[in-house]
Amino acid sequence: MPLFTPEKAQTTDQAKQNCVFMNTKDYDDMVAKCQIKPLYVQLNGVVFLAKPLAECPKDKIMLNANQRKHARISLLSNIQVEPYAPQHSDYTDLVQFAIVPRKALPFDSMNSDLLQKEAISQLIHRTVYDQPLTLEFEQQFFDVTAKSQTLQIVTNTTFFKFSVPHPASKNLQLTGDHVESAVVKDSQLMRFVKQTQESMKQKSDGQEQPTDDDNFELDIEFLGVGGCNKQFADIFRRAFVPRLLPPQIVKQYQMQMVRGLVLYGPPGTGKTLIARKIGEILNAKEPKLVSGPEILNAYVGKSEENIRNLFADAEKEYEEKGDDSELHLIIMDELDAICKQRGSRNDSTGTGDSIVNQLLAKMDGVKQINNVLVIGMTNRLDLMDEALLRPGRFEIQVEIHLPDKVGREQIFRIHTKRFVAKNAFDPEISIEELAELTPNYSGAEIQGVVNAALSYAQTRMMNAQAALEGQQVSLKEFRLLKKDFIRALKEVKAGFGKCDDKQIQLIQQMGFLNSAGTTPIIQDIQNYIQTIRNSSIKLGTVLLHSNSSGTGKSSIAAEIAKTCGIEFVKFISAEALVLKAATEMERCNAIVKAFQDAYKVPEALIILDGIEDIIMYTSEGMRFSNQILTTMLPLLKRGQGRLIVIGTTSKFYGMQALDVTKCFYKQIHVDGLDKTLIDEIVQEWCESRNIKWEGGKASELQCIIDREIVTIRALLQSLEQAASGCNEVQCSDFGKFFENTW
The missing domain is CATH 3.10.330.10 (Vcp-like ATPase; Chain A, domain 2)
Incomplete structure (x- = not known):
């Protein structure tokens, strides 16, 4: 590269032109060599426009004082001058x-x-x-x-x-x-809007899109955020668009800038990621990132001081520069840890209430500042103090839902684009198919699926390297295959997904028999569920009841959970509650949480298995837990989203006395077995286990025929005992065991 000697600009006219000057011949030679005009040159990494000047000596370059200072150029040493080709x-x-x-x-x-x-x-x-x-x-x-x-x-x-x-x-x-516009520096925002518009235009494939001046849409996949376009557009419209208006309009109409917004929703849906991306697209001060528990301090008054310190820089700059100060961004994760409803804590320190009071005063107190934006994130908006959620404080509350199918496609594309770019993504893998296979998956869980698939590909590459006795495997051989994702989906389950097969097998320990006469009941319930899913009705309730246990009610409910096509299924039973909750209050909380989780998905199925046991009902003295009952009944009367509830009970008249049955629209009585089908049921069970059954005479099965109600549980338990340790079920053994089974 040619060396030039720096020179001062000789005249005021040269200094005010904001460019560097070169000898005319040097200029022409460089233009001819690099084919760039107008010519830009790079000095110490700083780019300037260059112009020819006949008065400039050869091999010299003229700069004004500001240019020399910015590029750190001394008049005492030569400098390399490189042509620069501008990028778009x-x-x-x-x-x-x-x-x-x-x-x-x-x-x-x-x-x-x-x-x-x-x-x-x-x-x-x-x-x-x-x-x-x-x-x-x-x-x-x-x-x-x-x-x-x-x-x-x-x-x-x-x-x-x-x-x-x-x-x-x-x-x-x-x-x-x-x-x-005061407060916000909007060049980044405008560039962001332009990028989103270009991204949406590319995805439209040249088709003209309908426009609506009242609607504002953003496509933020290029930012690395998927499934949140609508929520991001709402945030942008409410929080940032007012900051892009001319200041005279803001002053004329006395517009108040948004100072706080809360992102809430299920874990793993991208709340923290959105907050980080907001910090990136804003041309603001470096965001202050803090977690709620980090605010807390063991010493009296220190927690409140930590809140004040978060706002100190913004307040100082606002005092010095007023509306010309830059936007200060404060991002607070796990906000519910420090902003619980005042008076709800049982401690005697009052620290929690003081922290809330301090945050209230800083966000919208006596001294108002417009150069701060606080973004809070929480999974439990219901725990936060109501005063924080009013206009002027966290006035924007945006729920970040689980992504829909389109959102899941975006998230899969974001996490796999690096493999696609390196040709390490099998063309047989369909992003649309993966999105179909992952209903109710959060963004974090989809990332977990990709990471699990990647681990299988890495293991395959490691095995290939071991087969080559230590030789390096070519990177071209590394590839994500469809089978990697299929295995990953079995490994990574959705937190808001179906109950696993182990839970259903636990309920159907002795299997499920089609010949037991329950097929019409299952078909009836399936038709009812399909009607609810295709109608405007939000809540459907079914009660399977009988006057004795063991008639197969739980098994029917489990079979429906497997075959109904609803992805979110929750089983609530007394056995499960005993393992999770020791007190009545904990049982109530577990039931409420199951329903709250169901409200977060498009459609859900909740099975209340053994309602009488859940509410701790005993017929002697009519004893039950009033606290659990009064918690459960309101949940059965009104739902959000689309919710199906199936309940089972063996104490129908007891539940009727407690008005539980009034909460179930559809009630189905599950009878005992048809005694004429016993031989057929036993035959089906034996065939499923490769056990021989010769059939029984009526006299040998008299103990079954004489019983008033024959339950499927008693029948299957007798068969298990009769077949224990042998490959054949003798009718006499079966009858003997059945006689002692209830």
């Missing part, structure tokens, strides 16, 4: 300038619209960084500094926004449409 991203549509007069002005206001015309005329093709440029206006000289540390090249369509920094703003006012 270097040309900017928007530049924000801080404008400062070099001396006292004979006027106290300037029209920013006229400044726009002069800036285009004087700065076109110039490169702007965060170093001062010279701008002449109304025969006065100003230093204008771009508020961007990256290279920007001015074009004839560049839109300028001007602001006068404090304290110069006391003596100079800007008017017109090119005044920078």
Whole structure:
């Protein structure tokens, strides 16, 4: 690269042109060599526009003082001059300038619209960084500094926004449409909107999309966020669009900026990721990231001081610069840890209440500041103090749902694009199919599926390397296959998904027999569920009841859970509650949580297996848990989303006395077995286990025929005992065991 000797600009006219000058012959030689015109040159990593000047000596380059200072160039040493080819991203549509007069002005206001015309005329093709440029206006000289540390090249369509920094703003006012909006620096926001529009345009495949001025849509997949387009658009519309308005409109209509928003929803849906991305797209101060428990301190008053420290920088800058201060972003994770409802804690310290009071005062107290935005994240919005959720504080509450099919496709594309780019993604893998196979999966769980599939591919590559006796396997052989994802889906289950096969097998310990006469009942319930799913009805309830246990009610419910097609299934039984909850209050909380989880998915099935045991009902003295009963009954009367509840009970008349049966729209009595089908049932059971059954005479099965109610449980238990240790069931043994079974 040629070496040039730096020189000072010789005249005021040269200094104010905001470019470097080269000898005409040097300039022509460089243009001919690199085929770039206008010519841009790079000095110590800083790019400048170059112009030819006959008066400039050969092998020398002229720079003004600001240029030498910004590029750290000394007049005592030579410097390499490299031609620079501008990239498309270097040309900017928007530049924000801080404008400062070099001396006292004979006027106290300037029209920013006229400044726009002069800036285009004087700065076109110039490169702007965060170093001062010279701008002449109304025969006065100003230093204008771009508020961007990256290279920007001015074009004839560049839109300028001007602001006068404090304290110069006391003596100079800007008017017109090119005044920078106070508080937020919106170049990043505008660039973000442009990127989303380009992304949506590419996905439309050239088809004209319907437009609606009242609706605002964003496609944020390019940010690495999937399944949250609508929520992100709502956040942008409520929190950021007002900050893009001209300041005169904001002042004229006394608009209040949003100071807080809460993201809430199930774990793993992307709340923290969205908050981080908001910090990236905003041209704001470095976000302050803090977790709720980190605020707490063992010493009295320290927790409140930690809250004050979060807002200290924003308050200090607002006092110094007023509306010209930059936006300060505070991101608080696990917000419910410090913002619980005041008075709800049982401790005697009052620290929790004091923290809430301090946060209330800082967000919307006596001193109001518009240069701060607090983003909180929580899984339990219901625990937060109500005063925090009013307008002026966390006034925007956005629920981040589990992603739908389109959202899951976006998330899979985000996590697999690095493999697609390296041709390490099997073409047989269909993203649409993976999205179909992962209903009710959160974003974190989808990432877990991809990581699990990746581990299988890594293991396969390691085995291949071992087969080659230590030789390196080519990277071209590394590939994610469809079978990797199939195995990963079996390994990573959705937290809001179906109950696993082990739980159903536990309920159907002795199997499920089609010949037991339950097929019509199952078909009836399936038809009812399908009717609810295809109608506007939100809640469907079914009660399977009998006057004795063992008639197969739980087994029928488990069979429906397997075959109904609903992905979210929760079993609530007394046995499960005993393992999870020791007290009545804990049982109530477990029941409420199951219903709350069901409300978070599009459709859900909850099975209350053995309602009498769940409420701890005993017929002697009519004893039961009133607390559990009064918790459960309201949940059975009104649902959210689309919810099917199937209950089972062997104490129908007892539940009727407690008004439990009134909560179930469809009630089905499950009878004992048809005695004429016993031989057929036994035959089916034996065939399923490769056990021989010769059939029985009526006299040998008299004990079964004489019993008033024959339950499926008693029948199957007798068969298990009769077949124990042999390959044949003798009718006499079967009858003997049945006689002693209830």
